[in-house]
Amino acid sequence: MAGNSRRKGAMRKPGSKKGMVAGSGGQKSKGLYGKGPTPRAEERPGHPKQRQAAMKAKVDQSKQRRRDASESGPETVAGRNPVVECLRAGIPATALYVALGVEADDRVAEAVRLAADRGISVLEVARGELDRITGGALHQGLGLQVPPFEYAHPDEVLQLAEESTEPPLLVALDGVTDPRNLGAVVRSAAAFGAQGVLLPQRRSASITAVAWRTSAGTAAKVPIAIATNLTRTLRDWAARGLMIVGLDADGDVDVDGLELATGPLVVVVGSEGRGLSRLVRETCDQTVSIPMAAGVESLNASVAAGVVLAEVARRRRAAGRI
Template sequence: MAGNSRRQGAMRKPGTKKGMVKGSGGQRRRGLEGKGPTPKAEDRPGHKAHRVANAQARRSAATTKDKPANELIAGRNPVVECLRARIPATALYVALGIDADDRVAEAVRLAADRGISVLEVSRPELDRLTQGAMHQGLGLQVPPFEYAHPDDLLAASGQTDEPPLLVALDGVTDPRNLGAVIRSAAAFGANGVLLPQRRSAGMTAVAWRTSAGTAAKIPVAVATNLTRELRSLAAKGLMIVGLDADGTMDIDELTLATGPLVVVVGSEGRGLSRLVREACDATVSIPMAAGVESLNASVATSVVLAEVARRRRVEGRT
C-alpha cells in the first residue's frame, strides 16, 4: 500500500505523517495567547469616555505653547520698565561688581519691594542665563505665561456692559507686534486676544516688555484651530471682521463696531490666510495717503480698535 512501503524514499520521516496523531487532535496544538485585562473605558476607541478624554487633552494642549520654562529679560532699561509695569517676575539677577547707576538702584529697590529674589551672579553666569544678550549686568526672570482657554474670553466679556470685543491674530510672528496689540486691546476695552497654536508669536519676555505689563490685565488665549474657533464665535452671535488692504468696506463704514465683534489681524507679510478670510463676515481697510502701502499689524489694530471704541462711545451718548 502506498505510504507503507519500507523502500528508501517511500517512507515518510517520523512526525510528518498526515492524519491522526495521538494527543494532537490531528494537528499541532495552537497555544491561545491572552489579550490581557480589559482596557479602561477612556483607553477604548469609540467609547464615550475615550472621546471625552481626547477632548480634554486637546483643551489642555490649546492652553500651552512650546516655550522655555523661564525667560530672562536682559538690559537695564527693559528690566526697570518691566518692574515698573509690575510684570510677574521670580528673580532679579545682578552681576557681581556691576557699575551701579540709578537704573540698577531702582531695579533692586522695586524687586525688593515686591518680594522678588535679588541674586548676585558672576558675569559669565549671567551671560549664560541671558544666552549672550546685552544684559548690562541685569536680568529679570519671568515665569511661563499662563494662557487662557478661548471659552474664557467670552466669559470675561460678560463682566462688562459693553458688547463683546475680541482681537484674533492670524500668523503674527513678531513678539513686539504681539505685545503692542495686547497693549492696544487693553487700552480700547477689548475683552481678550486670541492666538493660533501654530505660526504665531507667544508671550515671550519681549512680548511682555512691549505690552508694558498689560498682558497681566487681559486674557490671552490659544486656539488649536483658529478658523474653527472663529466659526464657533460666529455661531455664538459675534461678527467676524478681518483687516485687509482690499477690504469690502473702509473703516468709516464699520457700523458693525457697536455689536459683538471679533477683529482679525493678519500677518505682517501675507495678511489674512485664505481659510481665515473665508470665516470673516466682512473685511475692512484703512484709508491711507498715496504712496504708503500698509501699516504693521499692531498699528493697524490700534487704528481699528480706536474707531470701534469711538463708535461705542457715540452710541452710548445717544
C-alpha cells in the same frame, strides 16, 4: 577510485552530504519565496545613509526638546532699560539677577529697589553665569526672570466677554510672528476696551519676555487664549452671535464705514507680510481697510489693529454703548 576512500576521516558522516536533499527541492523552505523589493538605503541596517538618518532623527528630537523647554520654561529679560521697564510695568517676575561688581547707576539702583518692594528675589551672580542665564544677550549686568505665561481657554475668554457690561470685543491674531507686534496689539486691546485676545497655536508669536515688555504689563490684565484651530474657533464664536471683522488692504469697507463696531465683535489681525490666511478671510463677515495717503503701502500689524480698535471704541462711545 577517487572519492571512494574508506579511510577514517575520508568519509562523510551520514546526513552531511552536500547538495540536494530528498524532499527539499534542493532549497530550504524560506528560500522558496522572494525577498521582496530592496529596502531604501536609509532603511538598511548598517548602511551609511541609515546611520546618517538615525543621527539626524536624534538631532531633530534634541532640537524639539530644547524648543519645548524654551516654550514652557521661564524667560529672562536682559539689559538695564528693559529690566527697569518691566519692573515699572508690574510684569510678573521671579528673580532679578545682578552681576557681581556691576557699576551701579540709577537704573541698577531703581531695578533693585523695585524688585525689593515687590518681594522679588535679588540674586548676585558672576558675570559668566549671567551670560549663561541670558543666553549670551547684552545684559549690562541685569537680568529679570519672567515665569511661563498662563494662557486661558477660548471658551473662558468668550464667557468673560459675554458677562461684561459692554458688548463683547475680542481681538484674534492670524499668523503674527513678531512678539513686539503681539505685545503692542495686547496693549491696544487693553487701551480700547477689548475683553480678550486669541492666538493660533501654530505660526504665531507667544507671550515671551519681549512681548511682556512691549505690552507694558497689560498682558497681565487682558486674558489671552490659544486656539488649536483658529478658523474653527472663529466659527464657534460666530455661532454665538459675534460678528467677525478682518483687517485687509482690500477690505469690503474702510474703517470709516465700520457699522458693525457697536455690536458683539471680533477683530482679526493678519500677519505682517501676507495678511489674513484664506480660510480666516472666508470666515470673516466683513473685511475692513484703513485709508492711507498715496505712496504708503501698508501699516504695521499692531498699528493697524490700534487704528481699528480706536475707531470701534469711538463709535461705541458715540452710541452710548460704553
